[in-house]
Amino acid sequence: MPGVRETDTFAPPVTAAQWLTELREHVAREVAPLADEHEHAHRFPHEQLRALAARGIVALGLGLDHPALPDVPADARHALFTEAVDLVASAWLAPAESLHLQVLAAWALAHHGGPAVRERYLDAMVRFEVVGGSCWTEPDVGSDLGAIATRAVDAGDHYVLDGVKSWVGHAPVADVLTVYCRTGGPGLTGISSLLVPVGTPGVVVGPPLGKIAVRSLPNAVVELHDVHVPKTHLLGRPGRGMLVGAEVFRAGRLGLAACANGLAQAALDAAHAHARSRRQFGHAVIEFQGVSFLLADAATRLAASRALVARAAGARGARERDLLGAQAKLFASDGAMTTAVDAVQVLGAAGCGTDRPVERYMREAKVLQIIEGTNQVQRATIASLL
Numbered sequence: 001m002p003g004v005r006e007t008d009t010f011a012p013p014v015t016a017a018q019w020l021t022e023l024r025e026h027v028a029r030e031v032a033p034l035a036d037e038h039e040h041a042h043r044f045p046h047e048q049l050r051a052l053a054a055r056g057i058v059a060l061g062l063g064l065d066h067p068a069l070p071d072v073p074a075d076a077r078h079a080l081f082t083e084a085v086d087l088v089a090s091a092w093l094a095p096a097e098s099l100h101l102q103v104l105a106a107w108a109l110a111h112h113g114g115p116a117v118r119e120r121y122l123d124a125m126v127r128f129e130v131v132g133g134s135c136w137t138e139p140d141v142g143s144d145l146g147a148i149a150t151r152a153v154d155a156g157d158h159y160v161l162d163g164v165k166s167w168v169g170h171a172p173v174a175d176v177l178t179v180y181c182r183t184g185g186p187g188l189t190g191i192s193s194l195l196v197p198v199g200t201p202g203v204v205v206g207p208p209l210g211k212i213a214v215r216s217l218p219n220a221v222v223e224l225h226d227v228h229v230p231k232t233h234l235l236g237r238p239g240r241g242m243l244v245g246a247e248v249f250r251a252g253r254l255g256l257a258a259c260a261n262g263l264a265q266a267a268l269d270a271a272h273a274h275a276r277s278r279r280q281f282g283h284a285v286i287e288f289q290g291v292s293f294l295l296a297d298a299a300t301r302l303a304a305s306r307a308l309v310a311r312a313a314g315a316r317g318a319r320e321r322d323l324l325g326a327q328a329k330l331f332a333s334d335g336a337m338t339t340a341v342d343a344v345q346v347l348g349a350a351g352c353g354t355d356r357p358v359e360r361y362m363r364e365a366k367v368l369q370i371i372e373g374t375n376q377v378q379r380a381t382i383a384s385l386l
Contacts, residue, residue: 016072016080023055024087032091038216044173045095053128057084061103062110079313082258089262093364094217096262100255101169105132105178107251108193108244112236117195121176133174135165135222146188150181161227171220172208174198184239191241195233202227213363253325256372257309260332264339267361268298271343291346298339305332323385330378337365
């Protein structure tokens with residue numbers, strides 16, 4: 001399996017526990033204070049993401065060896081990645097989701113790319129010096145991936161790529177795109193995966209799309225017009241892109257569940273702090289059962305969700321990983337939505353104002369119920385695997 005070069009500059013080796021402690025301190029100092037300003041300005045936190053990547057977060061998400069964490073075994077790396085994403089999201093969802101998206105964009109390259117294209121791009125993506133985006137969704141496709149219309153035609157030593165991709169995360173700031181396209185017949189079996197540099201002639205990235213939340217992480221439409229892609233940039237075998245995609249989806253569900261858990265923690269913390277400090281009728285609001293029970297339910301739901309993510313991260317067989325991953329994404333994002341709505345309720349009128357973050361948490365939680373496969377899709381997946 002490819003790894004990160006020992007000559008690369010990263011944080012010095014530490015244990016996993018020390019690493020998480022240092023990450024928590026770094027996030028509190030360097031990341032959390034920027035959230036409101038960057039979200040209002042729609043500003044992508046590239047510098048902060050490079051600093052987080054230097055601690056090995058992207059490498060962990062990809063399951064790669066990393067000199068900063070020499071004692072973390074391969075089968076524990078993704079679980080530690082979910083803890084890190086959870087921690088970052090509790091301070092600010094956008095960089096946590098961005099780390100998650102970077103892992104998804106680099107996954108096919110790390111595990112299915114040829115030596116030359118890995119050598120050129122992988123280490124830079126692990127360090128977040130090269131930003132990646134994943135091109136799945138199309139205007140008329142959504143979750144029906146078997147209907148992908150973007151096509152790559154074999155032209156000898158290269159493919160000619162044409163199509164339109166929508167809602168591509170990172171697109172306006174991306175350097176490379178992992179494009180899932182049709183090289184064969186209809187259905188899932190005709191799909192392949194190509195790594196496409198954004199500067200390639202014919203790649204047109206649209207302006208950032210307007211969104212209800214996570215505004216500092218931009219999405220855009222990507223148009224592909226007669227784009228020539230070397231065959232060395234094929235990730236995996238022709239027509240086997242959905243096998244790669246299945247791996248990406250498994251990682252994606254867990255990463256997003258971890259984001260949701262961190263967001264739920266932020267909402268719970270805000271509600272708890274307000275309930276302890278706010279006084280009504282001579283008592284702290286937390287002393288009223290109607291409020292305290294909301295907080296108790298939120299804390300219990302979050303503990304259960306984190307346990308489910310941890311179990312899913314340690315799952316072995318593909319069927320078990322698919323089932324637990326879908327359950328984790330569903331439970332965590334629904335839980336984050338409930339907790340965010342309850343946080344607004346606990347704050348009352350103050351929770352409706354834009355000067356408090358809980359209204360942003362509520363908007364962000366709704367996004368998490370939709371992306372990476374809507375929760376209705378997750379329920380259908382779960383039912384099919386019972």
